[in-house]
Amino acid sequence: MTSSFFARTLPASRAAGTLLTVAAGVTAAVLFGPQILRSVLHATPHAPDMPLFMAQPAVIKIHMLAAVFGVGLGATILSLRKGNRMHRTLGWTWTLFMATTAASSLFIVGLNGDHWSLIHLLSGWTLIVLPFAVRAARKHDVMSHKRAMTSLFWGASIVAGAFTFLPGRLMWKLFFG
Ligand code: HEM
Numbered sequence: 001m002t003s004s005f006f007a008r009t010l011p012a013s014r015a016a017g018t019l020l021t022v023a024a025g026v027t028a029a030v031l032f033g034p035q036i037l038r039s040v041l042h043a044t045p046h047a048p049d050m051p052l053f054m055a056q057p058a059v060i061k062i063h064m065l066a067a068v069f070g071v072g073l074g075a076t077i078l079s080l081r082k083g084n085r086m087h088r089t090l091g092w093t094w095t096l097f098m099a100t101t102a103a104s105s106l107f108i109v110g111l112n113g114d115h116w117s118l119i120h121l122l123s124g125w126t127l128i129v130l131p132f133a134v135r136a137a138r139k140h141d142v143m144s145h146k147r148a149m150t151s152l153f154w155g156a157s158i159v160a161g162a163f164t165f166l167p168g169r170l171m172w173k174l175f176f177g
Contacts, residue, residue, distance in 0.1 A: 014060065017155040024118060028166065039167030043176040052174055060170070063104040070097035071161055074153040091137070091149075095116070095130055098152065102126040111169075126156045 028036075053061070073094045080087065102123040111117040131146035164168040 017151060020118070020121060021155065021159050024163065027118075028163070032168075036167050039172070039176075042094065043167075045176055049174050049177070052170075056170070059104050059107045063101055063108060064171075066100035066104065067157070067161060067164075070094060070101055071157050071173045073097060074157055078153065087134070096132060098126060098156065099130055102130075102156070119163070122156055122160055126152060 053064075056064075067081055073090060077087065077090050080090070105120065105123045106116075109115060109117070111119065129148055130154055133145055133152065136142075136144040136148060163169075165175070166172060167176075
């Protein structure tokens with residue numbers, strides 16, 4: 001597939017990402033709004049609960065570490081100069097973190113019983129867009145590369161990350177439970 005194919009699919013990918021985020025937000029607000037409000041009002045922020053973290057299965061530990069490093073590294077890359085060797089090295093490392101985050105999440109279930117949940121759509125999407133975004137960079141298609149990578153960073157990393165702090169989920173328990 002060529003990068004022109006990739007460029008053509010990008011507007012659709014942004015619309016799908018926005019739609020997914022809005023749908024997830026509205027669903028969460030309607031289903032869990034009152035419960036979330038009650039939990040937030042009674043939250044007790046504390047240092048990370050390390051025994052709880054250590055008790056998690058390896059796949060969750062890998063997922064969390066890759067995701068958290070991905071957020072930090074992604075923000076660093078966005079704030080630095082682009083196109084030089086440092087950008088390429090950090091970019092490949094970030095790509096690896098994102099691929100690990102998305103791939104490991106395919107082995108995590110719980111929000112929807114024993115089945116994949118809506119968030120797994122984001123995992124699949126991340127695994128599809130990442131190679132196209134890298135390919136665009138290698139073909140010097142800067143606009144496509146920039147759009148794909150920044151939408152992955154904000155859409156997947158930051159928005160998915162924020163949702164993990166919903167009351168009841170593990171990140172909430174680790175820091176506020
Ligand atoms: C800072 C970013 C992130 C953090 C801290 C994080 C953390 C977690 C944790 C702790 C879980 C275990 C289940 C639970 O929450 O109780 C989880 C599940 C999951 N995460 Fe992430 N994650 C992040 C980013 C991502 C990203 C970028 C994706 C997708 C590209 C993703 C996809 C998933 C999926 C699909 C699940 C399983 C949900 C289910 O049970 O159905 N996460 N995440």
